Amino acid sequence: MARLGSGATDGAARRTKERARLVAVAVTCSLLLGPLLALLQPPPASARYPEPAGPRGQAAADPYARFRLPASARRGSVAPPLWYERSNGAPGWTERWVYPDLPVACYQPAAAGGTSASAWQVLWVRPSGERSTLAPKLANARMALRAAGSVFPASAGRFFGSDADLYRDSLSPRWVTTDDCRISVREVPAPADVYDRGPWATSDGGLRDWLVAQGFSEPNRKYVVLLQRTPRYATGDNPESGWQPHAEDYAASLGDSDPSLDNAANYNSFLFVAVGGLPKRPDPAMADWYGPTIAHEMAHALGALAPGAPHANPSNPGHPSDCNDILCYGDGYPGERYDVGCGGVRAGSGLAASRLDCNQDDYFSAAGGPPWAPVAEGAWTAQRWSISHSSFLYGNPQPTAAQLAAHPTPVHSP
Numbered sequence: 001m002a003r004l005g006s007g008a009t010d011g012a013a014r015r016t017k018e019r020a021r022l023v024a025v026a027v028t029c030s031l032l033l034g035p036l037l038a039l040l041q042p043p044p045a046s047a048r049y050p051e052p053a054g055p056r057g058q059a060a061a062d063p064y065a066r067f068r069l070p071a072s073a074r075r076g077s078v079a080p081p082l083w084y085e086r087s088n089g090a091p092g093w094t095e096r097w098v099y100p101d102l103p104v105a106c107y108q109p110a111a112a113g114g115t116s117a118s119a120w121q122v123l124w125v126r127p128s129g130e131r132s133t134l135a136p137k138l139a140n141a142r143m144a145l146r147a148a149g150s151v152f153p154a155s156a157g158r159f160f161g162s163d164a165d166l167y168r169d170s171l172s173p174r175w176v177t178t179d180d181c182r183i184s185v186r187e188v189p190a191p192a193d194v195y196d197r198g199p200w201a202t203s204d205g206g207l208r209d210w211l212v213a214q215g216f217s218e219p220n221r222k223y224v225v226l227l228q229r230t231p232r233y234a235t236g237d238n239p240e241s242g243w244q245p246h247a248e249d250y251a252a253s254l255g256d257s258d259p260s261l262d263n264a265a266n267y268n269s270f271l272f273v274a275v276g277g278l279p280k281r282p283d284p285a286m287a288d289w290y291g292p293t294i295a296h297e298m299a300h301a302l303g304a305l306a307p308g309a310p311h312a313n314p315s316n317p318g319h320p321s322d323c324n325d326i327l328c329y330g331d332g333y334p335g336e337r338y339d340v341g342c343g344g345v346r347a348g349s350g351l352a353a354s355r356l357d358c359n360q361d362d363y364f365s366a367a368g369g370p371p372w373a374p375v376a377e378g379a380w381t382a383q384r385w386s387i388s389h390s391s392f393l394y395g396n397p398q399p400t401a402a403q404l405a406a407h408p409t410p411v412h413s414p
């Protein structure tokens, strides 16, 4: 998958500038290309499938064999339906093994840590002068968010069928929910000049700072910002400088690899994904298309990669060289270096491309335990920051009041 806007004319100066931005402020992603392609070519109808035996096109070794469905789920005896993905062989489309029907646990005072527990709040941000499209797109947005969330338990080999399983140690993201236990999506009209200001929502005085000033600054919240449309600066004469999904990664930007909840990445951060391509008609295929993009940004917002990770990619800071997984790019820019340390699947394709940390040694390495298949925590991630330690995932401890107080949300993105 090519990065958005890359082409024969891109110059070293622009890349150098972008690299500096990657290191200093945020981590960007190439996955916006998918939604753009989707606008040109409607996806075929989605269908239900079981978890695949292995990445499509990789008949031999299956590094994800332990992530196969339990027999009870294959028989359909686990309700609600957990396993749902889109797959097709059309040119330009990759397979996304994600699950938009994944259950969402209720975020309520009496459940699993109460409403003080670290949780993801979704914001639907639009320019204040433009008509909202949230209502007709909400069902698709929630499917995309559930699909994104499913990447985390699936990557840990943790499958479940009840709220109790979720709370115990699923490593699913903890969402702020409505009273009827659906993912809360709060609509926020923003001034148009803030919305369309500069190519990075994390720039000083940009949308992120404006949202913090509006009170979205709780240390126990990470904000998933769904932008109603792509900001206008992406559509000018120079699409090379166009808008891309991005997230704050405090582990990377502050150089913090502390493995404990004292890590700066375990508190407030923002991610931004433009979702203008979501259709109004419910369409799990389109939701699945956005889900991996959101999951990629969620991984950054949780602090992937921490500095010094064994496969930190010097040619693409914030991303691993050990591919394929959901944090890997596809083909990238000339000069960027990638390995295929996880089975040799074609870049951007297959099950591996929808899972975190394919060798479980860089940023997501979850210790196992009953009833899960044991997964030994990697030596490096046991001693450094792994996003699988985060209190924003069910099953991990919560920070103390003192730790929360020690991590106030900065006025400007660090």
Ligand SMILES: [Zn+2]
Pocket (backbone or CB within 6 Å): 027, 028, 029, 030, 296, 300, 318, 319, 327
């Ligand atoms: Zn990225």
